[in-house]
Amino acid sequence: MERVMDVAAAVESTVESLLGIFESARLAQSPAVPPAQLRVLTIISRNEHTNMSRLAEALQVVPSSASRLCDRLEATGLLRRVPDPRDRREVRLLPTPAADRLLQELRERRQAALAEVLERMNPARRTELVRALAAFDSAAVALAAGDSDGLRTA
Incomplete structure (x- = not known):
């Protein structure tokens, strides 16, 4: 049986390979969306009740940093800010259909790249x-x- 630390090192090396595959898939996107913005889109696409404070907490950043990320995404048509129907003082963050397409295309690109590697196994x-x-x-x-x-x- 291998030592746990040896296994941990092997997993770390494999994760680096996976990250390389994922980064190549991200860069193949046109236009390429920065990783921080992709993370925002992923978070808001998974939870329809995301507001700015929840997003900042999930990103572990101050709300002003999260807001600037959202400003950029909104300017590129990937994010909408809408009043929360449960509390009009809150603003809900929603991905646009373009963001949904972008995330789906990225998932497909990642899976195709992974499939190419898995085919060799x-x-x-x-x-x-x-x-x-x-x-x-x-x-x-x-x-x-x-x-x-x-x-x-x-």
Whole structure:
């Protein structure tokens, strides 16, 4: 059995490869959207009740920084600010249809790039990879949930 630190180093190296694949997919976009702006779009597309304070908290930035990011996205037609129907004093942040298309195209580009790499793997190894990733995800979720033994299995 490999030492946990050796496995951690191997995972880190693999994550660097994944990040390279994802960055190549992002740069292939036209126009290329900066990573911080993509993160904003991802956050608001996953939660329809995102306002500026929730966004700033999710990004771990001050509200003025989040607001500037939103200003840029709004200027490029990727974000809308609308009054929150539950509280008119709040402003809800919503992705535009163009942002939804951009995120979908990015997902498709990433998946195609990953598929190209996965095609080079033996099918049995791909199956092992899926099992290992499911176990890793389960352990990460358990850790985030405060599961002290972290022994949940996939």
